[in-house]
Amino acid sequence: MTGPILEARALSFRYPGGVRALDGLDLAFAPGSRNVVLGANGAGKSTLFMLLNGVLRPSGGQVFLNGEALDYGRAGLRKVRSKVGILFQDPDAQLVSADLREDISFGPMNLGLDVATVRRRVEKALVDTHLEDLADRPVHALSYGQKRRAGIAGLLAMEPEVLILDEPTAGLDHRAQGEFFELLDTLRADGLTVILSTHSIDLAYAWADRAFVLERGRLVASCHAHEFPEVFPTLPRFGFGLPRVIELQQALASCGLSLGDGPPPRDHAGLLRAIGDASLSWEYIEE
């Protein structure tokens, strides 16, 4: 069995001025897994993410990449940032150059790659994020959702092993959200590990293998998606409730309408399919 690709042990962080944002976190991310970090505003999600790729340095504890403690020297940070890409919560913190193509080139150029390789990676990232038509646009003239995608394109061009995305779907329209998850599926097929934060419990349930819940800087739950129904009601401060798909299944079950023995649906489309299949036997019961 291989160990975690990224791991935090007894991780604590205090901002200058005294705010203790994280307090003794132990968590590990398996290679190729889909992880979601949940928590109310101020719980510590963004702080955790910035510690995981060395933007911030822990006040206590350590971060490990492929079993090695992060090295905060210049060369060590270069290495970790080439392997662990982070999409910041604020899109304007991400974009640095005049036009989009130049901006996406920035990361791979800094890796010291040759011009042809940089060009190939940039064009692929533009296509993967559906931004080809905007490649020559000044980055300040992009919409919020386009800036989010532009930030992801810049990360993809680095070809990282781990992608950390801080609320990547906030502000994306319905179609862009769908395209974004298609892109994540493609990346996963390439073996990438993805860690994202979101305030949508429905999205977390539909997508993630594993969820980590933060509350005031502490880890209060770590579970597989199929454990959500047991774990989440035990978190009294956790204000999200259960995913709507689970609530609907429970409401149907309380009316005696079972969805059968298959794996429980995790999204709206899956639930509709399961209702369609099960309704045949419901009609039979009515007779």
Ligand SMILES: Nc1ncnc2c1ncn2[C@@H]1O[C@H](COP(=O)(O)OP(=O)(O)OP(=O)(O)O)[C@@H](O)[C@H]1O
């Ligand atoms: N630059 C900073 N200086 C001082 N305190 C900060 C700073 N950034 C965040 N904090 C504090 O650290 C704690 C964790 O903040 P963080 O931004 O990590 O939370 P979050 O879970 O990402 O919240 P949100 O859902 O609002 O994005 C909060 O109490 C916050 O006020």
Ligand SMILES: [Mg+2]
């Ligand atoms: Mg945040």
